[in-house]
Amino acid sequence: MANDDDVLESVGPRLRTLRVERGTTLAQLSESTGISVSTLSRLESGQRRPTLELLLPLARAHQVQLDELVDAPPTGDPRIYAKPIKRHGTVHIPLSRRPGGLQAFKQILPEGYPGNDVTQKTHEGYDWLYVLSGQVRLKLGDQDFVLKEGEVAEFDCRVPHWFANPGPGPTEVLCLYGPQGERMHVRARTT
Numbered sequence: 001m002a003n004d005d006d007v008l009e010s011v012g013p014r015l016r017t018l019r020v021e022r023g024t025t026l027a028q029l030s031e032s033t034g035i036s037v038s039t040l041s042r043l044e045s046g047q048r049r050p051t052l053e054l055l056l057p058l059a060r061a062h063q064v065q066l067d068e069l070v071d072a073p074p075t076g077d078p079r080i081y082a083k084p085i086k087r088h089g090t091v092h093i094p095l096s097r098r099p100g101g102l103q104a105f106k107q108i109l110p111e112g113y114p115g116n117d118v119t120q121k122t123h124e125g126y127d128w129l130y131v132l133s134g135q136v137r138l139k140l141g142d143q144d145f146v147l148k149e150g151e152v153a154e155f156d157c158r159v160p161h162w163f164a165n166p167g168p169g170p171t172e173v174l175c176l177y178g179p180q181g182e183r184m185h186v187r188a189r190t191t
Contacts, residue, residue: 008049011070016044018062018069021094023087033057082106089113095174105175106132111167120160127161127177128154134171137164 019029030037035054042048043058050070059066063083085092090113095104120139129136130152138145139162140155146166147153155161165171 008070009046011050011055012044012046014069015040015050015058015062018064019044021085021087021092022062029058029061032061103177105177107173107175109134109136109165109171109173111165111169111171113165113171118162118164120162122160123157125157125177126154127157128152128175129163130174132172132174134165134167134169136171136173137166139163 019026026037026040029035029040033040035057039048039054043050043054055066055069059069062069080095082093082095085094089110091108093106093108095106096102118139120141129147131147131149133149135149136147136153138147138153140153141159141161145153
């Protein structure tokens with residue numbers, strides 16, 4: 001069981017993960033909470049201990065329970081009450097609880113996502129995706145695949161990759177991401 005110091009130290013990374021998942025800047029969060037950018041930055045980096053006066057407005061801004069911010073012990077209810085996150089025209093529904101570890105998401109990609117720009121990216125980690133409905137076009141290195149309902153793909157993210165929903169209609173995908181997969185993507189080198 002984690003001691004109080006361990007619990008408090010884990011709040012900063014959890015706050016940062018929530019903010020990044022929602023595509024919010026420190027300045028935007030500061031404006032909505034009334035907490036200074038420097039205090040928010042120090043909280044996220046672990047240089048400032050979280051207090052109830054800071055956590056309450058942050059929980060409201062992120063639309064999460066205070067328990068989720070501090071990783072409160074489970075109350076016996078194993079259900080996860082997912083709150084959809086809308087980003088770049090897609091919907092991400094978290095299906096797991098712990099930021100920073102392996103995370104599961106359901107993603108809904110609108111038809112035509114992300115557009116015509118086929119820019120492959122690379123990053124650390126592995127991606128795993130399962131197509132629930134619709135189809136996904138996956139460009140992996142020089143290969144080009146269309147994954148249909150019931151198909152799954154797993155690949156090393158250091159290989160240049162890109163995916164899209166060629167339609168018709170929206171596509172629903174289950175995805176697993178590890179901590180490295182949550183890092184910022186970088187453009188693949190062109191040859």
